[in-house]
Amino acid sequence: MKRDFNHQVKQLSRILFSFLLLFIVLFAGLFYWVNRSPDTIQETEEVIPLVAVDDSIENGIHLATGFVDDDGMQATIQNCTNCHSAKLVTQNRMSREGWEATIRWMQETQNLWDLGDNEDLILTYLAKNYAPDSKGRRQNINQTEWYELE
Structure with a gap:
């Protein structure tokens, strides 16, 4: 056993x-x-293309992003739309100081890189094309007819 x-x-x-x-x-x-x-690691002969972006401009608007066609648009597209939608830019209206403060906030909290020489070009573009309107972001609601909920 x-x-x-x-x-x-x-x-x-x-x-x-x-x-x-x-x-x-x-x-x-x-x-x-x-x-x-x-x-x-062996290199392959195949080249994988990046997603094609339509760079068409119609009525002064870049069709792919909605940005106003002006000096600094390409630098703004390249530095802003890597992290967020172009809508986040085009829906806002700020002064140059407001845009600069927003960029600083993104650099401090969202890991935005140093924009280097492009920063002045981008700030000038944003301040010129996305400055505050005299009406603000939206008009006040002027509802004069009220109704009662039943």
Whole structure:
């Protein structure tokens, strides 16, 4: 009986050792594949195109974004629409100081990069084309006829 037990222990240890060895080989292969150097990765001939953007301008408006066609529009598109919709820009009206404060807020809290030489161009574009209207963001509600809820 003791001999059978020893035989079973030896078989179990061989099986466990085989699984351990298999695990080590698989882990080493996975580690090599994940950490291989870029020069060992073969380049493909296929070029995957980026999404085509319609740069058409109609009636002074860039059709793809809704931005006003003016100096600084392309820099604004390239720096603003990477993170959010163009609508977020076109729906707002601010002074140059307001746009600058918004950019600073995005840099401090939203990881917006340093705009460098483009900052002045973008601020000038935004302040000129998206300045406050005399009416504000929306007109006041002038409801004179009231009704009662039943």
